[in-house]
Amino acid sequence: MTDPAIPITRLPENPRSNVRPLGRRGEGFVGDDAALVAALRRGDPGAPAALYDRHAPYLQRVLARVLGVDDELPEVLHETFAQVLGSIDGLGDPNRLKPWMVRVAVFTARGTIRRRQRRRWLRYGAPEQLPEPTVGPTPPEARMAVERLYGVLDRLSTKERLPFTLRYLEGMQLTEVADACGFSLSSAKRYLRRGETRFVTLAKRDPILRDYLARSPRFSEML
């Protein structure tokens, strides 16, 4: 269910899945995910590139939803793939490669959030270390609202933040959310409900985010 007041231009789930892999090392691989896993375990030289070309765009989006788009995102994506490639033998059912990779990505993102929380004091003590604002196609007003959104998400616990971002930003179903987070379905629901409540409470206190949300008729009734 979507709000007609806000245009939605969500990209397809895997926009590059039908595109020929880039680069020489990923060329020529044919097969489903189970075949890809077998190729990785055999040490086929083109398999890592094929894995990356097939799944990196989606994993990058999942990480972006959880963490936001910033300069650290490539590092986290790199770390995710390093983890995946380093532990591919630990994957049980090769047909579940994608959900397994999503879980690795989510757990890597969780570690990143915790590291950021521990490092956050630096932002106050050393302003010269603040990252430069990124320049992109997003209008300033929307960019500011997204920044405030992630400011609010920083105040949620990781158990609240992960289901919230995966459910509402990435659009996952609850079962997918639970699987990605390693929660039971009931726990995922509980954390999601709690995250919703906390989000609304905190968003009400943020004038920029509140005003941005209030453009939507649905939110304007709540804020």
Add this chain to the structure above:
Amino acid sequence: MGQPEPQDLEAALESFGAEVAALQDAELANRRSLADVRARLLSTPKPIRRRSRGPYLAMAAACLLAAAGTYAAWPATSGAPEEVPETVPALTYAISSDTAHPEASIPGSPGRWVASESTPQTLSFSDGSETQVAPRSNVRIAALRPEGAHLDLQRGALRVHVEHREDTAWEVQAGPFSVAVVGTTFDVAWDPDEERFDLHLEEGEVRVTGPGIEQRSVRTGQTLTVELPETDRPTPADTPALDTVVQVSEAPTSTESQARPRRPRRDSPAPAAPDWRALARQARHGEAVAAADWDQELNRASSGDLLLLGDAARLSGSPAQARRAYLGLRDRFPQSTEAVRSAFLLGRLAMRGGNAASAAAWFERAVNEDPNGRYAMMAAGRRIEAYRQAGNEIAAARAAQSYLRRYPQGPHAATARELLADVGENDTMREWTPD
């Protein structure tokens, strides 16, 4: 402004989330990060020049003849390996999963990930240093310098032996903790899920820096354990986290220390009857749990050993066994400090097991049994979250108020204040909440 209906809130959040996702996708499409990461991930590491020393030539030759082992490793350049001047040779190393047949090793490269699943991996360095990667561990050889290597342990345990030379400078990063080494033998472990750091010095001295401890030297026979607080609030790294558990203990007996080999030996047979205590102190938790005679230990072991056994079980992913040890400890030594810590850890186990009500009860006990003890503040903080997760908002608010009265600057203070602020907007809670 009333409370929104759940379906209205979901629809509004779905709509807002989709808009944010579209903005992010536009941002991502404007970046080259996918291609950049791909290039880094798939790039062939630069060859490292070998030292022109006789013994190392033999190892290099073995590397060239390497057969494919059962290791799982992947080259990566996260945090580009440091440049080494052409005239100064950096260390090299080889990876082997079969210590009985070192010739079956393959050459490693800087930036490589080594993931050990079921069998330990051995990294043999050209300066004579050696690192064993325990099963279920991930480590990255982040940099190779002439004077040492930089290892980044993401998960699991390492046994590290560093050959001492005048200019030796090794570094082992384990989660947020950094271990500076000039020549020693030690075991180090990092559990990112529990946020627990363990270090046992068999020989020598290292300097450890990290959250909650600033900088600390650890010497021969000492064990350093740091458990970070399970809080989602930022902890200034320049002040020790009040909720952080830091334990430094001496080796219990010199016999036990001597019983362990000075460094891993490829041709030495495995000990016939491993001492679970020694295994636990080496962070080989699963092996310790398997080696212990549980019935005997539960009836005879000291309170400290029962705590050690429970910790080994907990950290090896055996919560039922951990619970058995902690409950046994509390049964036999109800007045001990270890009993209080057991109550606290039983609370954590219950939380992780999804039984928040039980967790809250254990945290209550930990607070009440030793209100001024070292675990009181941690238990008081986690009690708030446990009650909250259990859906007992009233008890959570009471716990939050109690916490703020006692620890207004504590690590859970922000959580407590936010909870009370949230509760303040709820009419039901306002009825009972005192001023």
